Each structure stands twice: as C-alpha cells, then as structure tokens.
Amino acid sequence: IDSVIPLQSRELWKKHEVKKFNNGDEFQRKFIQHVETTLARSLYNCDELAAYEAASESVRDNLIIDWNKTQQRVTARDPKRVYYLSLEFLMGRALDNALININTGDEGDETSREMISDAVEQLGFRLEDVLDQEPDAALGNGGLGRLAACFVDSLATGNYPAWGYGLRYQYGIFAQKIIDGYQVETPDYWLNLRNPWEIERSEIQVRISYYGHVHREQGSSTLSPSSWIGGEQVLAVAYDMPVPGFKTTTVNNLRLWSAKPTTEFDFAKFNDGDYTNSVIDQQRAESITAVLYPNDNFESGKELRLRQQYFWCAASLHDILRRFKKSRKPWKELPDQVAIQLNDTHPTLAVVELQRILVDLEKLDWHEAWEIVTRTFSYTNHTVMQEALEKWPVGLIGHLLPRHLEIIYDINWFFLHDVEKKFPKDVDLLSRISIIEESSPGRQVRMAHLAIVGSHKVNGVAELHTELIKTTIFQDFVNIYGAGKFTNVTNGITPRRWLRQANPQLAQLISETLEDKSDRYLLEMSRLTGLAKYADDLEFQKRWDDVKYHNKVRLADLLCRLNGGVDVISRDHIRDTLFDIQVKRIHEYKRQQLNIFGVIHRYLSMKEMLAEGASIQQVAAKYPRKVSFFGGKSAPGYYMAKLIIHLINSVAAVVNNDREIADLLKVVFVADYNVSKAEVLIPASDLSQHISTAGTEASGTSNMKFVMNGGLIIGTVDGANVEITREIGEENIFLFGNLAEDVEELRYKHRYHNVPLPETLSRVLSVLESGAFSPENVSEFQPLVDAVRQHGDYYLISDDFESYLASLALVDDVYHNQRSTWLRKSILSVANVGFFSSDRCIEEYAETVWNVEPIRET
Numbered sequence: 001i002d003s004v005i006p007l008q009s010r011e012l013w014k015k016h017e018v019k020k021f022n023n024g025d026e027f028q029r030k031f032i033q034h035v036e037t038t039l040a041r042s043l044y045n046c047d048e049l050a051a052y053e054a055a056s057e058s059v060r061d062n063l064i065i066d067w068n069k070t071q072q073r074v075t076a077r078d079p080k081r082v083y084y085l086s087l088e089f090l091m092g093r094a095l096d097n098a099l100i101n102i103n104t105g106d107e108g109d110e111t112s113r114e115m116i117s118d119a120v121e122q123l124g125f126r127l128e129d130v131l132d133q134e135p136d137a138a139l140g141n142g143g144l145g146r147l148a149a150c151f152v153d154s155l156a157t158g159n160y161p162a163w164g165y166g167l168r169y170q171y172g173i174f175a176q177k178i179i180d181g182y183q184v185e186t187p188d189y190w191l192n193l194r195n196p197w198e199i200e201r202s203e204i205q206v207r208i209s210y211y212g213h214v215h216r217e218q219g220s221s222t223l224s225p226s227s228w229i230g231g232e233q234v235l236a237v238a239y240d241m242p243v244p245g246f247k248t249t250t251v252n253n254l255r256l257w258s259a260k261p262t263t264e265f266d267f268a269k270f271n272d273g274d275y276t277n278s279v280i281d282q283q284r285a286e287s288i289t290a291v292l293y294p295n296d297n298f299e300s301g302k303e304l305r306l307r308q309q310y311f312w313c314a315a316s317l318h319d320i321l322r323r324f325k326k327s328r329k330p331w332k333e334l335p336d337q338v339a340i341q342l343n344d345t346h347p348t349l350a351v352v353e354l355q356r357i358l359v360d361l362e363k364l365d366w367h368e369a370w371e372i373v374t375r376t377f378s379y380t381n382h383t384v385m386q387e388a389l390e391k392w393p394v395g396l397i398g399h400l401l402p403r404h405l406e407i408i409y410d411i412n413w414f415f416l417h418d419v420e421k422k423f424p425k426d427v428d429l430l431s432r433i434s435i436i437e438e439s440s441p442g443r444q445v446r447m448a449h450l451a452i453v454g455s456h457k458v459n460g461v462a463e464l465h466t467e468l469i470k471t472t473i474f475q476d477f478v479n480i481y482g483a484g485k486f487t488n489v490t491n492g493i494t495p496r497r498w499l500r501q502a503n504p505q506l507a508q509l510i511s512e513t514l515e516d517k518s519d520r521y522l523l524e525m526s527r528l529t530g531l532a533k534y535a536d537d538l539e540f541q542k543r544w545d546d547v548k549y550h551n552k553v554r555l556a557d558l559l560c561r562l563n564g565g566v567d568v569i570s571r572d573h574i575r576d577t578l579f580d581i582q583v584k585r586i587h588e589y590k591r592q593q594l595n596i597f598g599v600i601h602r603y604l605s606m607k608e609m610l611a612e613g614a615s616i617q618q619v620a621a622k623y624p625r626k627v628s629f630f631g632g633k634s635a636p637g638y639y640m641a642k643l644i645i646h647l648i649n650s651v652a653a654v655v656n657n658d659r660e661i662a663d664l665l666k667v668v669f670v671a672d673y674n675v676s677k678a679e680v681l682i683p684a685s686d687l688s689q690h691i692s693t694a695g696t697e698a699s700g701t702s703n704m705k706f707v708m709n710g711g712l713i714i715g716t717v718d719g720a721n722v723e724i725t726r727e728i729g730e731e732n733i734f735l736f737g738n739l740a741e742d743v744e745e746l747r748y749k750h751r752y753h754n755v756p757l758p759e760t761l762s763r764v765l766s767v768l769e770s771g772a773f774s775p776e777n778v779s780e781f782q783p784l785v786d787a788v789r790q791h792g793d794y795y796l797i798s799d800d801f802e803s804y805l806a807s808l809a810l811v812d813d814v815y816h817n818q819r820s821t822w823l824r825k826s827i828l829s830v831a832n833v834g835f836f837s838s839d840r841c842i843e844e845y846a847e848t849v850w851n852v853e854p855i856r857e858t
C-alpha cells in the first residue's frame with residue numbers, strides 16, 4: 001500500500017512516532033496499559049493468563065516497531081530475498097524467546113530478559129509462571145517442522161532478507177493423552193485464546209481457484225497461453241508472525257495463510273431458495289486450513305491435503321511476485337531477486353504455478369519461463385523412505401487443477417526428451433526417472449522428481465543422507481545432471497532456544513566461564529571450544545554436574561505437576577540415577593521397540609539374579625539406578641507405533657510396581673511430548689537414544705540438542721550422528737550396530753534364511769508372548785514379536801540387539817564408576833557442538849544455494 005499521507009502532515013507523524021520501551025518502568029507502563037485497554041481488565045482481576053497476555057502485547061509492540069523498520073529497510077534496498085516454503089513450522093512458545101532476543105545489541109538499548117523479569121515481579125508475578133501460560137504453536141509434526149522454526153530464527157539473527165510461508169492451521173498437532181496405557185488423540189484448538197503473536201492482515205487476501213476447465217485458442221497447443229476458468233474459489237488471508245533475531249534489530253516475517261470464504265454467493269443455489277445451505281457450502285472453505293495432517297515421514301494422499309498444498313503455494317507465490325513486480329524489473333531477473341526453498345516436496349506445486357503464471361498470464365515463451373522457474377527454486381529432501389515420498393494420482397490433480405496437470409505433462413515431456421538425447425534408447429531409464437509413474441491402479445505424479453527437475457539445487461540434510469540419496473533414490477538424476485546439482489547442508493538447531501532458553505543454568509555457567517557477559521557465544525558457537533580446557537578441572541566438573549542435577553530436579557518437578565502433585569520418580573537418588581531419554585515421534589524405524597526390549601532384558605536379568613539368590617546390592621552393582629524416559633506421538637493411524645506406546649506403558653506398570661527391584665529401574669512415558677516439554681526434558685538427560693536402523697534417519701536434530709545440553713548419546717551410525725561423532729570425538733559417544741552399507745544384505749538374509757536370534761532377544765520375545773506384560777490379552781504384543789521372528793525383521797532389531805546391550809553396559813559403567821570421565825565427555829561434547837548451530841547451516845544455504853546476502857542496519 002503506497003502512502004497517502006500528504007507531505008505537510010508527515011512532520012506530525014514523526015513527532016508522535018511510537019517508541020519502544022527501554023527500561024523496566026516503561027515496560028510496566030505498557031503492561032498496565034494493555035491490561036486496562038487491550039484486555040479490559042484491571043488491578044483487581046489480572047490473573048497469570050492476563051499477565052502473560054499483557055506482557056506479550058508489550059513485548060510485541062517493541063518487536064513490531066523493529067519489524068516495520070526491517071521491512072522498510074529491505075524494501076528500500078531491494079536485495080535478493082529468500083522465501084522458505086514449509087507446510088510446518090513447529091514454533092513452540094514465543095514470549096521467552098522474544099525476551100532473550102529483546103536486547104538488539106544497539107547502543108542505548110537497555111532492555112534485557114532480567115530487566116523484564118524484575119519488572120514483572122514488581123507487578124506481582126513470577127516470570128516463570130507467566131511464561132507457562134502460553135500454549136505451544138504446534139504447527140508441525142516433528143523434526144522437519146522444528147527445523148523450519150530454527151531456520152527462521154537463524155535467518156533473522158543473520159539479518160537475511162527472508163520470509164517464511166506456511167499455513168495457519170486452526171488445529172495444530174493433536175494433544176496426546178495416555179489412557180489405560182493407550183494413546184488417545186485430542187484436538188489442539190490452540191487459537192482458543194487470543195494469540196498476541198500474530199497480526200491479522202485482513203487487507204491481504206488472495207483469491208485461490210480449484211477445479212473448472214482450461215480454455216485455449218483453437219488449434220494452439222498446451223504450451224501456449226491458456227486460460228484456466230476455475231470453479232470453486234476461496235480466499236487466502238495473511239497472518240504475520242514477527243520473528244526476532246538475536247542481538248539485532250532485524251525482525252523478519254513468518255506469513256501464515258488462513259482460508260476464508262469469498263463474499264460472492266452461489267446465485268444458482270440462492271435462487272433455488274436454498275439460502276442456508278448456500279451459506280454452509282461457503283463456510284466449508286475454512287476447512288482447507290483447519291487441520292495439520294498428523295503424519296511424520298508418511299504420506300497418506302488425501303485430497304484435502306492436496307488442496308492445502310495448492311492453496312498455500314498459490315497464495316505465497318502471488319505474494320512473492322507482487323513484491324517482485326514493485327521493483328519493475330524484467331521477468332528474467334526474477335532469479336536474481338528471489339530464491340524459493342522447497343522444504344521437502346510439499347510445496348512442489350509452486351514450481352508448476354510459477355510456470356503457469358509466466359506462460360498463461362505473463363505470456364512468456366515456455367522455455368524462457370522454464371529457465372526462470374528452475375533458477376528460482378531449490379529443494380531439500382528429508383527422507384529416503386519410500387512410504388514418505390509424495391505421489392499424487394494423476395486423476396486427482398487433473399480434477400482439482402486441470403491446467404497444472406497439462407503443465408506437469410509438458411514439463412515431463414521436455415525433460416524426458418532431453419534425457420533421451422543424452423542416453424538414447426535407455427527405455428528403462430526413462431520410465432525410472434519420469435515424473436509420471438505408470439503404476440496400477442492408475443498413474444501418479446512423483447513429486448520428488450518434479451521438484452528435482454524444477455530446481456537448480458537439491459540438498460540432503462546430513463552427509464550420510466546426502467550420500468544415500470545420490471546413490472539410491474536420485475542416482476539417475478546425478479547421472480543426468482551431474483553431481484554439482486546435489487549438495488549437502490547438514491541440519492542445525494538454534495542455540496538461543498535450545499541452550500539459552502531451555503537451559504539457563506548451563507548458559508550462565510558457560511558465559512561466566514568464557515567471560516562472555518553479553519553471550520556472544522550464542523552467535524559464534526566456536527567460542528565454546530574455550531570450555532575444553534576445563535574438561536578435567538574437578539571443581540568445574542562439580543559445577544557442571546550441579547547444573548545437570550538442577551535440571552533433573554526441574555524435570556522431576558514438571559512430572560510431579562503433570563501427575564497431579566504426586567512424584568513420578570523418587571527424589572532420593574537423583575544424583576546417582578542415570579536419566580536415559582528417548583523422545584521423538586514413535587516410528588518403527590526410530591526403534592523405540594529396541595529400547596523397550598532392552599529395558600525388558602534389563603528387568604528380566606535383574607529378576608533372574610535375585611531368583612538365583614543375589615543380594616540387591618549385587619544387582620545394583622550390575623544394573624545401577626536408571627530411569628528410562630520415553631516420549632513421542634504416534635500418527636493416529638499407525639498401528640505398530642501405537643502398539644509400541646502401549647508396550648512401553650505396560651512394561652512401566654510392571655517394573656515400576658515391582659518392590660523387589662527396589663527402585664533401581666523405572667520406566668516413564670511422558671505424555672504429549674512437544675516443544676515446551678522438550679525444553680525441560682533435553683537439559684535433564686544424562687544419556688539420550690538415537691538408535692534408528694542405519695540409513696533410515698535422514699539427520700535427526702534432537703541428537704544435536706541433547707549434545708548441546710551436555711547429555712551423552714547412544715546411537716547408531718546414522719544421520720547426523722556421524723558428524724556429531726566427528727565433531728565431538730568418537731571417545732565421547734556410544735556408537736553401536738550395523739552400518740548402512742550392510743543393511744540391504746542383512747535384510748536379504750532375513751528374507752531368505754532362517755537367521756537364529758541372539759539368546760538375549762529370544763528370551764525377551766518369549767516373555768512378551770507369554771503375556772507377562774499383557775495378562776488381560778496374552779497375544780496383544782504378538783505383532784511386535786512377529787515383526788522380528790516372522791516378517792523378516794525389517795528394522796534389524798535382532799542384528800543390533802547384542803551390540804546395543806554391550807553399549808548400554810558400558811554406559812552404566814562409565815556413569816556410575818567413572819563419573820569424572822563421564823563429566824569430561826559431557827564438557828568436551830558441548831565444547832565441540834558449535835558446528836550444529838542453525839546459523840552455520842543458514843550461512844551454507846545462503847552461499848551455496850540461494851546466493852543472498854545479509855542486510856544490516858547502516
């Protein structure tokens with residue numbers, strides 16, 4: 001919107017310019033103003049929730065002032081911009097993060113988190129309780145969505161002119177309840193409370209069409225400009241979330257689209273006298289952005305999901321191009337002004353939509369348009385697993401988006417044509433790489449192929465993963481395009497949230513030790529190497545250990561609160577109890593079943609020792625104190641994952657109530673694992689488990705979070721574990737199991753030979769079959785047994801079981817008998833974790849994929 005304020009009035013505007021609060025007093029004034037006017041409450045009825053809202057509104061005011069300036073600065077300079085398209089942004093809470101970022105590092109900026117904490121306390125509240133009022137913005141499933149959230153944080157921190165684009169789901173990922181040991185899903189209607197972190201842009205609306213038909217001049221081909229006369233129409237309305245950077249005034253934007261009905265009416269229906277039904281029909285438009293699909297690493301191919309994808313791609317592209325057009329540059333310069341990153345294949349329709357806009361609306365020649373498209377897009381792959389690779393039935397796309405299907409066919413035709421010239425007569429190759437899969441019952445569009453063909457760069461998310469995509473699922477494309485198109489950008493995490501915010505005690509110890517009062521290390525993580533020289537310092541080790549102890553107590557407190565004030569774990573021995581944590585989505589490939597089988601093995605072995613007359617001290621010497629924590633959601637329709645959850649809870653019920661083992665072993669399933677719970681769980685871990693079948697976990701990112709918080713890792717040689725080992729040193733990580741390169745052969749053996757199981761695992765499975773953990777339904781866990789014994793043990797539980805147990809035994813020994821060695825490992829891990837900052841990761845994208853530069857305040 002261009003300014004309409006006459007010049008002579010502008011002085012007045014500047015005189016009344018809105019100012020940020022800059023000290024506790026000014027913050028309090030804003031706070032009270034918001035309590036009284038925004039919330040229409042007062043001193044007499046301001047509870048913690050109102051305090052949270054008023055504090056958020058006040059902080060938001062500061063952010064918005066910087067947000068405006070950032071946008072003005074970028075508009076004035078008009079540099080190349082980055083757009084990160086992600087169907088998921090798992091943001092978590094915003095207030096604490098904003099408080100950590102509130103000091104811009106500028107001269108004269110007196111604000112700080114401590115200042116606000118004091119100011120809030122003077123007003124009669126504890127900051128921690130106020131922060132606890134905020135619901136998580138849980139618009140994502142797992143790693144992919146949280147990665148996008150870390151990326152927007154690092155983009156703002158690095159002062160990149162970058163926007164995120166996503167959907168404003170009314171229901172985020174479901175809340176998980178555990179009832180009788182089973183997962184029960186309940187809806188997460190997170191917008192129930194007013195959301196102070198979004199700005200509704202009701203003036204920014206984009207009209208989105210579906211269905212209808214394509215019209216063209218007689219005799220012209222699908223390559224020439226065509227008009228798509230859409231049938232159904234809905235509106236996309238923008239909601240903006242400010243994303244503040246750390247120690248900078250840059251506040252970037254995350255734009256989320258929400259679906260609304262158009263204001264026009266279906267006159268045919270109206271005239272039929274069916275006014276009410278006509279309104280109801282219109283109302284259905286809102287269902288497009290109603291709910292986040294709750295699958296992680298699995299595609300279900302539902303029509304509504306495709307509608308979501310197009311809605312979001314079309315609205316975002318429209319917005320991006322509108323901004324580009326303001327600079328009046330020719331279309332061929334689009335790739336010099338705009339980089340669009342496809343987070344997985346979910347936004348691949350944007351490739352087709354841009355081609356459609358350029359050919360049909362802007363009347364560019366097909367090939368000229370296609371050159372622009374491919375130079376604009378780049379694509380990140382996040383999995384090699386077949387069941388997670390998106391494919392859409394041709395019929396469905398043709399029905400919903402008839403013109404787009406024509407364009408996909410034409411893209412494919414030119415692509416196959418070029419390949420055929422290069423590799424004549426390789427019919428097999430052509431059918432392997434085709435964007436269209438000729439499968440029964442019908443043809444499907446392979447979105448990954450379309451994304452590769454439509455992008456100039458394709459990246460994997462960890463070195464091993466990138467190597468795997470280049471040699472397996474995308475091998476043909478490497479032969480066609482050359483290896484240069486494929487690159488690796490190892491994932492990262494933001495140290496602001498995952499160290500400073502989640503672990504204030506450790507952050508404090510680090511800044512003190514590094515004599516880094518202003519926390520520069522959170523920007524330059526290589527400074528952490530300065531901790532290494534204290535790795536053997538016993539006094540420092542003690543302080544390090546105290547922080548961990550504090551965080552373990554904090555977790556015990558949280559669990560107690562969630563359990564209605566009753567302790568879940570005993571307070572008596574927290575310092576000598578190993579907190580062993582596996583939290584992530586429940587998935588067979590992530591192998592929570594391996595973990596729980598290990599727990600059962602431990603329990604059976606303890607019982608066996610006792611039965612053979614050993615004393616409890618002797619048992620404790622071999623199996624010292626440990627709590628096994630599990631947490632994570634299963635997709636609602638994923639039978640095996642739900643069974644694993646029930647098994648964990650069933651084992652917990654038996655083990656936790658067995659007086660004989662005297663609290664030496666406990667099993668805890670933490671319900672409803674989410675970002676805020678992660679912020680408490682991760683800092684409390686002594687050990688965490690990242691034990692996927694080698695070659696299946698593309699990267700993993702919680703592994704990085706645990707290491708950043710001084711936890712040690714037990715893991716397979718998979719995903720980013722490989723690079724974590726390289727960075728922190730192999731003596732500081734517990735690796736076990738078969739390698740990715742051996743997986744195929746092992747699976748083959750299981751399929752065609754009768755491979756005997758190790759005795760240890762055999763015993764566990766037999767006890768499961770006996771119904772010891774499911775007395776009411778003896779065969780309940782049979783499917784988990786059969787997966788190993790009868791169905792080829794696809795996830796190689798049996799092949800890795802023994803080395804897993806050996807590794808766990810080593811963990812016990814070092815933790816309980818060589819605590820100083822353990823602490824040394826922990827300190828050295830943190831000292832060398834710097835590589836995994838998402839700031840490094842974003843810099844790599846900026847340089848090697850996007851070709852964009854930061855815009856700093858001058």
Ligand code: CR6
Pocket residue numbers: 142143144145147296297344382383388461491697698699700701719
């Ligand atoms: N499920 C990978 O499985 C990776 C993230 C982010 C995943 C995980 O290993 O760390 O992406 N893949 O790159 C997909 O979502 C398809 C994930 O989170």
